[in-house]
Amino acid sequence: xxxxxALVARLRDQGxxxxxxxxxxxxxxxxxxxxMGLVRAVCGASIVEAKDAAMQAVxxxxxxxxxEELAAWMxxxxxxx
Numbered sequence: 001x002x003x004x005x006a007l008v009a010r011l012r013d014q015g016x017x018x019x020x021x022x023x024x025x026x027x028x029x030x031x032x033x034x035x036m037g038l039v040r041a042v043c044g045a046s047i048v049e050a051k052d053a054a055m056q057a058v059x060x061x062x063x064x065x066x067x068e069e070l071a072a073w074m075x076x077x078x079x080x081x
Contacts, residue, residue: 011042018043018050032058041066 007028007064011021018039025038032054052063059066 008041010037011038016042018045018053019056022050022053026054026057 007025009017011024016024021042022035023040025035030038035054035057036047036050039045039053040047043049045051045053055061055063055066061069
């Protein structure tokens, strides 16, 4: 895994989108939380924006898609009266 600060500087100079930054970090071997930190450092993204970009890079779906799947799964497992 590269030195994170060098990667931040390199990516910042390229003008990439948050998702592109997240994909680059994931390709370098960063885990989900590290990818989120990278997106925040490079793009100045909020936590929610960084999490969405990281989810797309690591899991191939947006944060909204993931949460909708999770909610559907939880509702299916919930006891029904």
